[in-house]
Amino acid sequence: MNRRELLSALSISVGGGLLLPNALASCRSDNYEAIFFEPGQVELINEIGEVILPETPESGGAKAARVAHYLDFFAVKGLTPAHKEILRRGLPELEEYTQFMYGASFFQLDADTKHNLLAQLDGESKQLTTDPMFPHYFKLLKELIVFAYFTSEVGATEALRYEPIPGKFEGDYPYVKGEGAWAL
DSSP states (O other), X not given: OOHHHHHHHHHHHHHHHHHHXXXXXXXXXXXXXXXXXXXXXXXXXXXXXXHHSOOOSSSOXXXXXXXHHHHHHXXXXXXXXXHHHHHHHXXXXXXXXXXXXXXXXXXXXXXXXHHHHHHHHHHHHHXXXXXXXXXXXXXXXXXXXXXXXXXXXXXXXXXXXXXXXXXXXXXXXXOOTTOOOOOO
């Protein structure tokens, strides 16, 4: 590596280190501007997430973790074009279905109706999904919500047991010839 390549790599890593926290911090702001989803879809995903992972006395729910904000950010670079298209078509489909069945928006439904609707969609998605590359939109959305929740600070520290450094450090294990290596 020559000096020019080193300086280029260093500037990219420093720049990325400065920009990424700002991008992630924007996911936490109250006046969040959607990147991938439509603005109303961000609130819809948070509402769906709250039905799937509600707030409990022990931990915050999906809204507290702002799963939709994370998914909006993640969808840009973390999803395949096919999965992006599935989500783009699926969310309006859910709203249309809700309007057709209940004559109201998902937001206007009571908690039991929301739960029953999502349970019905979950059952349908399990029956209709045969190809993992092209899952039902609700199956994909549910998996992404659960992923976003349990990788969030709220999910990792309140819903799961969290140990910043699990166990203790023991750096000197005796090696017995022929034995496999340790993964610590």
